[in-house]
Amino acid sequence: MTTAPERHTCSRAGCRAEATTAIEWRNPRIHTGDRMKTWLACDEHVDVLRDFLAARAFPLRVRAQGAPTDQVS
Numbered sequence: 546m547t548t549a550p551e552r553h554t555c556s557r558a559g560c561r562a563e564a565t566t567a568i569e570w571r572n573p574r575i576h577t578g579d580r581m582k583t584w585l586a587c588d589e590h591v592d593v594l595r596d597f598l599a600a601r602a603f604p605l606r607v608r609a610q611g612a613p614t615d616q617v618s
């Protein structure tokens with residue numbers, strides 16, 4: 546079974562650009578504990594995606610795609 550190398554594309558609908566940023570977020574109403582969702586964003590859409598979440602007051606964290614995840618204590 547062959548698997549194509551995973552390519553990280555932007556999470557914005559219809560965008561095929563390579564993601565440079567990861568946005569980790571959580572909806573406190575449906576996500577319990579520390580479970581986070583991750584959206585990937587290209588340079589063009591990072592602000593759009595971040596603002597979408599910020600407008601809903603979801604906790605979020607932005608980091609460079611491929612950067613090590615912060616240690617969770």
Ligand SMILES: [Zn+2]
Nearest residue numbers: 555560587590
């Ligand atoms: Zn994009």
